[in-house]
Amino acid sequence: MSGKSLTLGVFGFGCVGSGLYETLRQSNFKGANIKRFCIANPDKERSAPNALFTTEADELLNDPEIDVIVELIDNSEAAYQIVTKALRNGKAVVTANKKLLAEHLQELIALQDETGQPILYEGAAAASIPIIRNLEEYYDNDLLREVSGILNGSTNFILSAIEDGGTFDAALELAQKLGFAESDPTLDVDGWDAKFKLTILLAHAFGIVVEPSDIPHVGITRISPQVQRIANERRERVKLVGKCWREDKKVFAHVIPTFVTQEDELNQVENEVNGVVVEGAFSQRQFFRGKGAGSFPTAAAVLSDISALTYDYRYEYKKLNREKDFEFVNDHSIWVHVSGNNRDVLPLYAFEEVVNTFRSPEHSYVEGRIGLRNLINLSKEGNWSAVALSSAAVSQFEKQNNLELAN
Ligand SMILES: NC(=O)c1ccc[n+]([C@@H]2O[C@H](COP(=O)([O-])OP(=O)(O)OC[C@H]3O[C@@H](n4cnc5c(N)ncnc54)[C@H](OP(=O)(O)O)[C@@H]3O)[C@@H](O)[C@H]2O)c1
The missing domain is CATH 3.30.70 (Alpha-Beta Plaits)
Structure with missing residues (x-):
């Protein structure tokens, strides 16, 4: 049985947007075609025909032929305007924007109910790792105990670089030179990016929707060579770990640099790779590992969401509706x-x-x-x-x- 055929309007032709264009050309998937890209700068050279590009958002948002808006821009305020208008205009949405989602999750869930239109975002947490739909579907009836992971590739790269005795500043400079860290790395190194992703995972793992600022976090900027030396002596490694877990009806979450033993799967997650551990009462401990950033790995998650829309998939937020007596605790x-x-x-x-x-x-x-x-x-x-x-x-x-x- 094949699904329907979708017409896409895509915002952004940067790392992920151009990756999606190429992925759609190379894959066997025939369920969608891109009608238009909306970008910010009309003078940039693009690896796609000029006729595909516009800087007028409404040409996509008001086009009755476009079924799905794919939002892949690097500005979360503008993304909020695009995504909410798209849903209100009767279009489904796919996005990879974790900041937008984490900061507006409650409202975006309500807007899906109000408009009847879905928003999918597998690429927003751990990029290529298929964690959100798995938490929502595969682990639907398991009694999840914990979801933890290395959710930010830049900080993981920096921590790997400090292990050899370098300072935080030198490691950050190297990460920026190699393109693993933004020119403004604050959201990454202070732990906010990992927190945005954890906010999304909390909703799908335990049905808890919180503001990112409700989740306590510590970043990696103060990790010193001495701390790394202690980790070496203990045969452990320091990783920035985001973790949410349940004890009876209480749910906890935090992001903090963590000593990780050799027996822990996260110990061997290197550089820009991400890893997620899910522990359920029945499935027990399972480990996902994959690229947490990058053009094709992130586009793969976006493509998977587009494909899911061809058979009318939407998140039902089942745990949000079911686990009403779970209490979120943030001062443990x-x-x-x-x-x-x-x-x-x-x-x-x-x-x-x-x-x-x-x-x-x-x-x-x-x-x-x-x-x-x-x-x-x-x-x-x-x-x-x-x-x-x-x-x-x-x-x-x-x-x-x-x-x-x-x-
Ligand atoms: N890069 C990754 O590995 C990765 C992984 C997971 C999730 N994400 C998320 O994916 C999204 C895109 O990231 P990216 O790395 O692809 O960003 P990027 O390379 O910086 O590209 C951003 C694109 O957005 C366009 N743009 C910016 N403001 C716009 C506006 N108001 N209207 C229309 N287009 C606009 C830019 O246009 P111009 O080309 O004209 O400048 C550019 O094409 C972000 O939310 C990011 O957090 C990225």
């Missing part, structure tokens, strides 16, 4: 390694429990359990670097605690 405590170069005043006062301290003229650290709000204050105001302890280390501390309590 975690086990963490906090380090800096001030040997005299370790911030012990901020911890609920301390298990290790170390002081030397160059580098000092404290390890223990701390409330996330305290941790974020320390890393923002106190110049301290924070890395969550590996799950192996945490179970060891918890086992020790239980033994002490039992005695």
Whole structure:
């Protein structure tokens, strides 16, 4: 059975838009054709016929022949105008814009109900990794415990580069030179990009819709060669991990640099590659790995969404409608390694429990359990670097605690 044939209007002909054009030309998929591209700069040279391009958004948005608007631009405010107008004009939407989605998810879900038009966005979280539709469909009836992952390729590249002894600044410069990091890398290195993606995953994994600012996060800018050295000594690696999980009816989430053991699948996720671990009560632990950015890998996810629209697929947000008694908690405590170069005043006062301290003229650290709000204050105001302890280390501390309590 073949689906319907769709006419597309595409916004953007940059990395992903031009990738989609080429992917559609090379693939066997015959269910859609691009009628028009809308771009910002009419004078740029394009690898597609001139007649396909316009700078007039309404030529696409008001064209009754266009069934689907594919939004692939690099400006989330303009994208919001395009996407909402497209839905209101009776068009389905495909987008890869995680910032737009994370900041307006509640409203975009309501707008789909109101207009009856779907919006699909597989490329918006971990690009080529098919995680959103899997969370929505495949894991629909599993009792998910946790979804965690390396969701940002630029920071993963930078962390890999610091492992060889380099500084954060040198690693960032290299990432920019090689095209793995934006000229303004703030959203990536401060953890916001990973948080936007985690916001989307939370909705499909647990039916929780939050503002990205509700999810606590720590970025990678303070990761020092000393922290990397400690990771090496422990045969672990530092990765920026976004994680959401459920304990009974409570759902938690955060993004934080994390020590990852060799046994953890995320340990071997290198450079701009992403990895996602899903843990369900029935399926148990599963691991997805793939390119988290790039022209063709992201276009592959966009193409898959376009194909899904030919058979009228839409997200039903089943868990959002079903799991109404789940509660999102964002001030939990975690086990963490906090380090800096001030040997005299370790911030012990901020911890609920301390298990290790170390002081030397160059580098000092404290390890223990701390409330996330305290941790974020320390890393923002106190110049301290924070890395969550590996799950192996945490179970060891918890086992020790239980033994002490039992005695
Ligand atoms: N790049 C990736 O690997 C990747 C991965 C996952 C998700 N994404 C997401 O995909 C989207 C596109 O990213 P990209 O890397 O392809 O961006 P990009 O290479 O910077 O290209 C952006 C495109 O948008 C066009 N544009 C900007 N403002 C516009 C407007 N108001 N109206 C019409 N066109 C406009 C630009 O036009 P001109 O060509 O005329 O300048 C350009 O063609 C973003 O939301 C990004 O977060 C990207």
